[in-house]
């Protein structure tokens with residue numbers, strides 16, 4: 416692995432995450448994957464270790480670190496379990512809108528609870544008829560005095576059944592399309608908020624994915640994030656910061672699968688020798704290692720650029736997610752191949768990595784959408 420010249424603090428943090436992943440996540444990942452259950456016990460350990468506080472400024476009880484450290488943490492956790500890692504990554508996704516455009520009062524009220532892990536957050540953009548075309552959302556927020564009344568639903572919401580607060584984008588002016596949307600903080604106990612269908616998924620099965628429903632849901636005006644009409648903008652700025660998190664998840668999944676495949680190749684004997692002595696296997700390993708390192712280099716630099724406050728980070732953020740997720744899918748598929756028939760069996764952990772990898776090409780914008788974002792940025796210049 417290349418040296419990325421992490422500071423001593425960054426190395427210590429990475430090593431702590433690695434240790435917790437090995438000791439706390441590894442023993443339970445297969446069980447949560449099989450049963451599709453949310454790992455509350457592990458989340459408690461993450462909370463005590465401060466994992467939910469990484470990007471929250473110190474004045475609100477956080478570590479005051481950046482997208483880079485968030486990526487290092489997500490990578491390490493995903494090396495062991497791409498599903499369990501998402502509990503923290505999705506909470507960061509739900510927290511970003513408050514960090515980016517929240518009022519001082521919103522920050523004071525919500526960030527300390529989210530940083531401590533006492534509360535989990537989630538982010539609600541997608542609707543049944545508005546996925547890639549998120550701007551065509553229908554969930555309505557009508558102002559009535561000092562409240563908004565929300566009606567509609569969001570689907571596939573990560574942490575949907577378990578979060579205490581949701582940053583949600585809804586339509587405040589239907590005549591203006593995406594420019595008529597606004598962002599809100601919705602607490603799970605607000606009247607009219609309901610959790611709907613829980614999804615039964617191919618991978619990341621330890622992550623909770625639910626529909627959330629607003630049935631005359633009362634949201635105080637002071638819970639609007641940013642101005643009316645800025646909802647889509649808040650969502651896009653959020654995704655610019657969070658897509659490297661998906662890249663980090665993908666990278667961790669790829670690295671985890673690669674490590675298993677390498678170990679297996681050195682130990683599996685066929686034709687009298689370890690299969691690692693076969694050039695066919697060696698070339699697969701070489702390609703896997705090269706693509707993983709490329710994804711890591713792009714992700715780390717993208718995260719550093721974002722943390723340095725570079726403007727117009729939409730393209731590098733999308734590039735990091737696009738590359739790492741495609742790498743994860745290819746590497747995990749090849750890892751199963753190296754395991755042969757055993758790779759196909761649930762007794763071995765490698766098939767789970769392949770199932771977990773697929774989602775990284777789909778959420779926070781499919782990879783077709785990432786290409787559109789990158790192309791738009793390139794062409795505009």
Ligand SMILES: Cc1cc2nc3c(=O)[nH]c(=O)nc-3n(C[C@H](O)[C@H](O)[C@H](O)COP(=O)(O)OP(=O)(O)OC[C@H]3O[C@@H](n4cnc5c(N)ncnc54)[C@H](O)[C@@H]3O)c2cc1C
Pocket residue numbers: 505537538539540541543545546547548570571572573574616624774777778779780781782783784
């Ligand atoms: C497990 C899981 C967790 C999720 N978590 C969250 C969450 O926490 N919050 C949230 O808001 N959303 C979440 N999502 C939603 C996710 O972001 C969407 O599923 C995704 O953006 C795609 O939308 P869609 O599923 O409606 O697919 P569609 O938009 O219907 O796309 C179908 C296919 O058409 C392609 N396509 C669509 N438009 C174009 C185009 N213009 N050009 C080229 N190809 C195109 C797509 O790439 C895709 O291959 C989650 C989804 C899943 C599965």
